[in-house]
Structure formats: structure tokens, C-alpha cells
Amino acid sequence: MSLSCKHGETTLYSFDFDAPGWAGLKASNASEKNLRMNCCDEHVTLKTSKLGTQFFAHKCRGECTSAAETAEHLFVKACIAKAIKGTEWEVSTEQRGQAPDGSVWVADVMASRAAHRIAFEMQWSAQSQDETARRQEQYRSSGVRGLWLFRHPSAVQVSKDIPSLHVEVQLDPPSAWVSIPRETPYGSKKMDYQWGPRIELGRFVRGCLARKFIWAPGIDQVVPLDIFTGEEGCWRCKKPTSIITGFEFRVDLLVPGARPVWLKMENFDNPLGRTVLGEALGRVDLISLGIGQVKERFSRTRGHAYLSNGCVHCDALQGAFFEHDVYGEDAATLTVECKMDSELFDGACRDTPFRWVFDERFESCTVGLSYESSELNIHKE
Numbered sequence: 001m002s003l004s005c006k007h008g009e010t011t012l013y014s015f016d017f018d019a020p021g022w023a024g025l026k027a028s029n030a031s032e033k034n035l036r037m038n039c040c041d042e043h044v045t046l047k048t049s050k051l052g053t054q055f056f057a058h059k060c061r062g063e064c065t066s067a068a069e070t071a072e073h074l075f076v077k078a079c080i081a082k083a084i085k086g087t088e089w090e091v092s093t094e095q096r097g098q099a100p101d102g103s104v105w106v107a108d109v110m111a112s113r114a115a116h117r118i119a120f121e122m123q124w125s126a127q128s129q130d131e132t133a134r135r136q137e138q139y140r141s142s143g144v145r146g147l148w149l150f151r152h153p154s155a156v157q158v159s160k161d162i163p164s165l166h167v168e169v170q171l172d173p174p175s176a177w178v179s180i181p182r183e184t185p186y187g188s189k190k191m192d193y194q195w196g197p198r199i200e201l202g203r204f205v206r207g208c209l210a211r212k213f214i215w216a217p218g219i220d221q222v223v224p225l226d227i228f229t230g231e232e233g234c235w236r237c238k239k240p241t242s243i244i245t246g247f248e249f250r251v252d253l254l255v256p257g258a259r260p261v262w263l264k265m266e267n268f269d270n271p272l273g274r275t276v277l278g279e280a281l282g283r284v285d286l287i288s289l290g291i292g293q294v295k296e297r298f299s300r301t302r303g304h305a306y307l308s309n310g311c312v313h314c315d316a317l318q319g320a321f322f323e324h325d326v327y328g329e330d331a332a333t334l335t336v337e338c339k340m341d342s343e344l345f346d347g348a349c350r351d352t353p354f355r356w357v358f359d360e361r362f363e364s365c366t367v368g369l370s371y372e373s374s375e376l377n378i379h380k381e
Contacts, residue, residue: 083205176201225338230326243309257360280338
């Protein structure tokens with residue numbers, strides 16, 4: 001089963017034919033028998049799947065070892081190929097290649113432009129992460145960027161090196177959609193992701209080729225930082241004071257479709273974090289807003305100093321536990337510009353900016369890859 005076949009020295013693609021053209025090709029091949037499979041040079045028969053996908057199949061199976069594909073797999077491949085066809089990129093299907101170690105790979109759909117190549121892999125059957133990594137390394141060593149679409153959500157990884165998504169096929173009417181994982185619930189050991197909104201597959205593919213599929217937007221850049229505050233009574237002077245309860249990097253303002261990144265005060269409690277936050281807060285007059293100074297203070301309870309809130313009146317340390325007391329009553333009260341330094345996000349962070357994002361502005365009225373801070377960057381220098 002294939003979307004391509006040979007006619008002499010020419011490669012024919014099934015998605016290039018409309019219904020009358022497909023019927024004419026079928027009739028011509030029935031009389032002339034001049035079409036051959038790319039995989040084994042056997043005679044071809046032309047078929048249409050239950051989802052309406054036109055494809056080439058072996059007239060007689062013979063000894064060919066190429067695997068059969070489901071109607072859903074073929075449909076997704078055809079959707080990808082048609083989307084690429086409408087861009088400046090060239091498309092080929094069932095594209096064979098060889099890695100430097102001699103191993104052979106076959107890309108479901110290949111998008112090519114000049115020296116740049118992206119392999120779109122549709123994985124309908126189950127596949128281990130080790131096998132995915134092995135196949136991705138074949139592509140990488142061959143100078144090809146690989147992007148994976150998995151039917152099984154558990155196979156999807158949040159990885160810069162192995163971009164992957166969940167794909168679904170809707171039967172009536174036939175259509176294909178992808179979903180990008182947004183986050184893994186804190187403490188979960190499984191790939192139990194929360195998913196972003198579904199994106200029509202063709203739109204997603206065109207967005208990838210237009211560099212709208214982005215890794216970690218805003219990382220190591222200056223990003224608007226919303227500061228959340230709440231009011232409480234100071235334990236020492238008993239006067240009302242506002243304390244900072246959390247921070248939110250508004251990467252969604254840079255790339256619609258991204259999710260804001262949440263940090264707590266403790267995430268800035270390191271040499272870099274104190275510097276970055278100090279520079280950001282230094283641009284506003286916290287005292288005039290009723291917010292105490294943020295600095296290191298010694299805590300008798302903890303037995304050491306830590307970055308903390310203070311009373312706006314007497315500067316007494318307002319312990320971190322007070323932040324929980326105003327939970328639900330706090331709100332974003334001011335915004336500053338702050339560098340979203342990659343070193344702020346370590347294993348102690350409940351949230352992370354390190355995820356793939358699709359820019360929702362792309363073809364937003366209808367209905368990309370950079371490996372820098374950014375897009376699936378298919379244009380390596």
C-alpha cells in the first residue's frame with residue numbers, strides 16, 4: 001500500500017489525481033499494466049480506502065516485505081502530503097534513505113526545500129520510546145528533521161529533540177487533527193498530559209513549514225511578568241500589607257497558543273534568580289503600591305535566610321506560609337519586564353517553559369520546526 005508508484009522513470013502520486021483522473025489512470029493501467037510499486041517493482045492495482053484515500057497496492061503480493069497500512073494511516077499521510085503540496089516545499093512519500101551507519105529508513109512523508117528536509121512520521125501502531133529515539137537518530141545523522149504523530153497518547157514525548165504530537169482521525173466526515181501536550185501534572189510519573197486545543201492537521205503541517213511550531217517561546221528573552229499579590233495583616237505591627245504570592249511569565253503575549261509559566265518566590269531564591277528578579281522589581285516603586293521590599297531575611301523558624309516578603313510598614317519577614325493564607329484572594333496587580341532565564345527552571349519548578357507551542361495566529365481565520373529558543377528550525381545555517 002502506497003501513495004506513490006512508478007511509471008517508467010516517473011513517480012506518480014495518488015493525491016495528484018482528482019476522481020476523473022484517478023478513474024482514467026485506473027483504466028489505463030488495467031489495459032497497459034505499466035505502473036509498478038516503488039518497493040518491489042511488482043504490478044500495481046489502484047484502490048480507494050473507506051476514508052476516500054486513493055492509493056496504490058500490489059496486484060499480487062509476492063515476496064515483498066513492505067508492511068500494510070491501515071486506512072487511517074494512509075489518510076493521515078495523504079493529508080500531510082496535500083498540505084505540503086500547497087506550499088513552496090516539495091513533497092514525496094515513502095521516501096527511502098540511508099543513514100551514515102548503513103541503516104535504511106523510509107519516511108512516510110518528506111518535505112524538501114533546497115538542503116532542508118523534514119520527515120513526517122505517522123505511527124499508528126504502538127512503538128516504544130527507545131525505538132522512536134533510534135529512528136530519530138537515523139534521521140538526525142542523515143541531515144533530516146523528524147516530526148512524529150502518534151495515535152497512542154502515551155507515546156508522545158515533550159522533547160526538543162523528538163517533537164511529537166497526538167493525532168486523531170475523525171471518520172464522518174473524514175478529517176485529521178493533532179493535539180500538543182501542554183504539561184504533565186506535577187508529581188505524575190506517567191505521560192499523563194494536559195492537552196492543548198485540537199489543530200486541523202493540514203493547518204498544522206503548513207504552520208510547521210512556516211516556522212510556527214515553536215520550542216520554548218520566550219526562553220532567555222525579556223518577557224512580561226505578571227506579579228500576583230494579596231493583602232494580609234502583619235504579624236508584628238498588625239497593619240495591612242500586601243505580599244507577593246507568585247509570578248507568571250506571559251509567554252502567551254509573545255506567542256498566542258503558549259501557556260503562561262508560573263513561578264513562586266522560592267524559584268527565584270538563588271544567585272541568578274535574585275539578580276533577575278531584583279532588576280525587574282527595581283523598575284517599580286513597590287512601597288507606593290503597599291508591597292513590602294523583597295529581599296533575603298533571616299528566619300528563626302527555618303534557621304537560615306531566604307528570599308521573602310516583608311511588611312511595607314515595619315519590614316518584618318512575612319513567612320512563605322502567609323502566601324497560602326491569601327490563596328484565592330490574590331490577583332495580578334502589576335506587570336514588569338523580566339528576563340525568563342533558562343537557568344531559573346530546574347527540577348524544583350512545578351511549571352516549565354520547555355514545551356512545543358503552535359502559534360495560533362497562523363491561518364487563524366481559517367478552519368512550523370526551530371530548534372533554537374524557538375521554532376522547529378528547518379533552516380540550519
